[in-house]
Amino acid sequence: MEQKYIESTLELMDFIQDSPSCYHVVANAAAILENAGAIRLDERKPFKVEAGNSYFVTRNSSSIIAFRMPEGEATGYSIVAAHTDSPSFKVKSNPEITNGDTYTTLNVEGYGGMLMAPWFDRPLSMAGRAFIKKDDGSVEERLVNFDKDLCQIVNLCIHQNREANTGHEFKIQKELLPIICEGGRKGAVRNLVADLLEVDEDDVLDTELFLYNRMPGSIWGIDDEFFSIAKIDDLQCAFSGLKAFINCEDSQSSKIQMVALFDNEEVGSSTKQGANSDFLRQVTDRIACSMGWNEDRKYSVQAGSFMLSADNGHSFHPNYPEKCDPTNKPLINKGIMIKYAGNQKYTTDAQSGAYLKNILQNAEIPYQVFHNNSNVTGGGTLGNISTTQIAIPTVDIGSAQLAMHSPYETAGTMDTLYLTEGMKAFYKV
Structure with a gap:
């Protein structure tokens, strides 16, 4: 090439x-x-x-x-x-689903016509924007990108889902909620945004956040003729x-x-x-x-x-x-x-x-x-x-x-x- x-x-x-x-x-x-x-x-x-x-x-x-x-x-x-x-998953308001004290998952909805299966079992993060209340009472827009492997949509193992390879209709509200941490942590996303932007949690007025794939791009093929990202x-x-x-x-x-x-x-x-x-x-x-x-x-x-x-x-x-x-x-x-x-x-x-x-x-x-x-x-x-x-x-x-x-x-x-x-x-x- x-x-x-x-x-x-x-x-x-x-x-x-x-x-x-x-x-x-x-x-x-x-x-x-x-x-x-x-x-x-x-x-x-x-x-x-x-x-x-x-x-x-x-x-x-x-x-x-x-x-x-x-x-x-x-x-x-x-x-x-x-x-x-x-196409991606958009994070809803008040997104933490605590599942008791087991794991916290994120409440998300689909944006655009996604191929859903490839979203499973790969490192994901969140990015978008936040609106922050400033000391003078005005509102400032800030970019948000958690530049780390933050969450993951985890598959159900084959032993508990024998029909996994025979065709499946995915339900976002049940199967495509990413795990973000152990235990029950209400307010985790707002806390993450505040820490990232170095502001008080109470000053985070609203956010628009989307999941994204963290896998880096790759050039591949015998002659480097393809790339994926x-x-x-x-x-x-x-x-x-x-x-x-x-x-x-x-x-x-x-x-x-x-x-x-x-x-x-x-x-x-x-x-x-x-x-x-x-x-x-x-x-x-x-x-x-x-x-x-x-x-x-x-x-x-x-x-x-x-x-x-x-x-x-x-x-x-x-x-x-x-x-x-x-x-x-x-x-x-x-x-x-x-x-x-x-x-x-x-x-x-x-x-x-x-x-x-x-x-x-x-x-x-x-x-x-x-x-x-x-x-x-x-x-x-x-x-x-x-x-x-x-x-x-x-x-x-x-x-x-x-x-x-x-x-x-x-x-x-x-x-x-x-x-x-x-x-x-x-x-x-």
Whole structure:
């Protein structure tokens, strides 16, 4: 395997390792953008944008939009959209279940469409955010990450569950509650948060915490052609979008280059920070307002725009070949996946598909086509949702991967670089 592919994969895995929740994803993305010279904007204050500068704005600390104004007259937007969230278990309020004086387990609920079996018997921790009451009476938001092996969802042994290997419907409220300590310890989580943030327990007003897999990433295979880690869906696309954006600063494009990372894709996107919110539309409206465009000018720029909805898709699985479409079988390490669906769950049509294929061909970046098997219901993504808020021609793309929505997913070592370079080529048009 060429070193350039290994390096891009290691860089992605470092980003994922440092981003155990959607809030950490956005904080790390903001740091990357600021280090590249982007200027932070505040939704509560007027936008003041100038030609040639880069900017970013966050919402709910879990979604972020960055954009770069061209030096000359803008002719449209070039947008890469991805999402910051991943399927997991969310920790409920008052989470300790004490079970007498035996063990304390955490009361959790599912977030998104998880593969549940792989969550058993592996080291887990919690990450997210907390809101802390300060001495002056104000409330401060703080990131939380217990950077240790903190809890575990423990299987029932085969001797007490002889049907374990013959198919099983998991019940979160009974079987997927992680053990966190011995004995009965009410208030343990709040105490942990207070200790971590060095505040009084009474000042911890509220938290949003998610479980995450502590297993480190791995590059594997005879030729190091695969890698596995948590949250490949969709942090591979989010990271590639960020990398492409910051590395196109010298582009001569007349487009407003933009990367938009939304939260809550895994639960339908219909939140104030999701792709089905007004976030993207408001940002484009406020750019237009700051630039002094009238409404006709604003819509003419919008009409000259294009979006890549970047969310990973399914590779051919050698153990389940019947799950794949018979004539469109994407493979790991074979290039960017362009996704189509007759039910419009993917927004790619012949026009938008041809536009992107032309860009990728000119840049000599490999690509492949994905359709769902007609008898297998596929998942949704960002593109068809965001275009209900702002109508822009869109193509759905991603990398081919395996074990999607497992806490330890698998993808190709070459594909992060393919994705990043493909997005860079798109931005430069």
